[in-house]
Amino acid sequence: MLPAPFPSDHNPLIRKLESIFPLTEDERQALLELPLQVTVIKEDQDVVREGDRPARSFAILSGMTCTNKVTGDGKRQIVAFGIPGDMPDVQSLHLKVLDITVTTLTQCSLGFITHEDLWDLCLRFPRIAAAFWRETLVEGASFREWILNVGRREAYPRMAHILCELLVRLKAVGLAEDHACDLPITQIEFADALGITAVHANRVFQQMRADGLIETRGTRLIVLNWERLKEVGDFDETYLHLIKQGGAAA
Structure with missing residues (x-):
């Protein structure tokens, strides 16, 4: 569950999803009750790396990240910036091998959610699954831009x-x-x-x-x-x- 400083109206994940998808009160409550492992990671650290096979995803609670790819000779291309509420690796719920690296730009507070708990949430609340699907579609539109x-x-x-x-x-x-x-x-x-x-x-x-x-x-x-x-x-x-x-x- 998110720590006390994040009431419903200020919950980063809820704020992000509601910026692109209308949620009901029951859906908001379900997101509040998600069991999160909150971890603080200092700046310039890889949270996940290309080639990883994670069993969990994470939401940014505070701070900023970047999603990036690196060439064989070490040149980095940032392909997205992550802000509070974003789940930069939510695609790992379906794509078992990551093809991206997510790196902290600042000290970040991250809420890790097991894939098992995410699957359970999506099965119990199909509209939340639709919200995550819409989020990935918006991410694809951003990549094109x-x-x-x-x-x-x-x-x-x-x-x-x-x-x-x-x-x-x-x-x-x-x-x-x-x-x-x-x-x-x-x-x-x-x-x-x-x-x-x-x-x-x-x-x-x-x-x-x-x-x-x-x-x-x-x-x-x-x-x-x-x-x-x-x-x-x-x-x-x-x-x-x-x-x-x-x-x-x-």
Whole structure:
């Protein structure tokens, strides 16, 4: 069960699922009662590795992770950033051998759930199984958007696009407001996500600041011109398939 600091309305997993799928009170309660083994893992540690055969999955309760692949000569490509509420390896419930590595970017609190308990939950609550299925479909849509971003946009709009995505996702789970959020991602990590060098990523950030698009204060990102940032990044949040105000799913 999640620790006391996470009541129902602030439970990261519930918040994430409800950002893409409407849950009933019974379903929310079932998620609250999931037996979790909560573990704190320091930054820059692999939680699961490509080739693993895990018997459990995990939800991010706090902190950030990245899902990545590594070439034979050691070059890393980040293919997704994980935020609180995400279950980056939920596919291991069906795909027994992992083809990804998930690494902590910050110190993270992770809730591990055995596959046996996940199967039991999904059998007892088919709509929760549908919510997990929708989550994997949204993840696939995000991968397609990332391929487009890295393959067809220049570095400046690439960065704008990923900043827009992160801000929208964090806002959907209550971790951003007024176009500002904590974003503890280094320029090296952004570079690995965008397929550019860290030096190039630094130059892009400097240019964005000079252009009046963003401001950074330590790990805090403040977007000064949201509409312009979306325009520069060619950003349309449809691929995130978030539930809109009033309960309609996109």
